Amino acid sequence: MKPVLSVITIVYNNVRDIERTMLSVLDQTYEAIEYIVVDGASNDGTLEIIKRYETRIAKLISEKDKGIYDAMNKGLALATGDYVIFMNSGDEFYATDTVANVFATASDADIYYGETEMVNDGRESLGQRRHKAPKEFTWRGFNYGMSISHQAIYIRRALTEPYDPKYQLSADIDWIIRAAKKAKKIVKVDGYVAKYLVGGMSKAKHKQSLLERFDIMKRHYGFIPTVLNHAVIAFNLGWYWLRNRRTND
Numbered sequence: 001m002k003p004v005l006s007v008i009t010i011v012y013n014n015v016r017d018i019e020r021t022m023l024s025v026l027d028q029t030y031e032a033i034e035y036i037v038v039d040g041a042s043n044d045g046t047l048e049i050i051k052r053y054e055t056r057i058a059k060l061i062s063e064k065d066k067g068i069y070d071a072m073n074k075g076l077a078l079a080t081g082d083y084v085i086f087m088n089s090g091d092e093f094y095a096t097d098t099v100a101n102v103f104a105t106a107s108d109a110d111i112y113y114g115e116t117e118m119v120n121d122g123r124e125s126l127g128q129r130r131h132k133a134p135k136e137f138t139w140r141g142f143n144y145g146m147s148i149s150h151q152a153i154y155i156r157r158a159l160t161e162p163y164d165p166k167y168q169l170s171a172d173i174d175w176i177i178r179a180a181k182k183a184k185k186i187v188k189v190d191g192y193v194a195k196y197l198v199g200g201m202s203k204a205k206h207k208q209s210l211l212e213r214f215d216i217m218k219r220h221y222g223f224i225p226t227v228l229n230h231a232v233i234a235f236n237l238g239w240y241w242l243r244n245r246r247t248n249d
Contacts, residue, residue: 006081
């Protein structure tokens with residue numbers, strides 16, 4: 001029997017991108033999908049687009065929330081599938097057979113993950129994320145940054161807990177680490193599994209995002225290791241910037 005995947009889409013006033021995200025879910029060749037859409041009481045036409053596909057959505061709620069992770073917790077509470085993944089407005093599954101390929105890779109894993117392709121507002125490919133998905137992943141694997149994006153990770157729902165509301169921008173890192181700590185079997189899927197729309201709140205509020213990430217890593221990895229790891233992160237960022245600057249010059 002095929003495992004059921006709960007796909008959760010969070011959206012607020014994103015009339016431009018919501019349909020593309022929804023169709024990437026609804027057009028999957030994999031049939032055992034429970035699609036959940038959580039709208040934050042959009043007033044720009046987003047809800048009207050969502051309702052065009054209402055008969056194909058398992059659960060839809062549209063109401064004000066306290067932020068993205070509050071909305072994501074609402075989606076999690078509604079999910080009944082064996083696995084859960086977030087495909088938020090603007091992001092997409094990489095291809096129509098992505099979910100089928102993920103579950104065909106191996107049976108009964110606690111976590112499946114793959115690579116993410118970045119795209120810009122014009123849906124043009126920007127290539128692979130700077131943080132390449134590791135060949136092997138454990139909960140310790142985020143000590144140098146978020147190497148797997150949330151739209152490229154499928155987690156057994158029984159391992160998930162609510163997102164911590166004290167974090168406004170980086171709770172997804174903490175959420176994945178907590179689930180990965182409980183996981184026994186983690187499987188990497190070859191190739192791209194998702195498209196990620198570059199931008200978002202964490203880019204706009206970079207300092208707050210970094211402070212939250214430091215606090216999360218300190219909790220999971222300890223203070224001294226986190227300070228040392230951040231020194232490595234800063235060096236790697238500087239080297240990445242210099243290398244790309246030379247390439248572009």
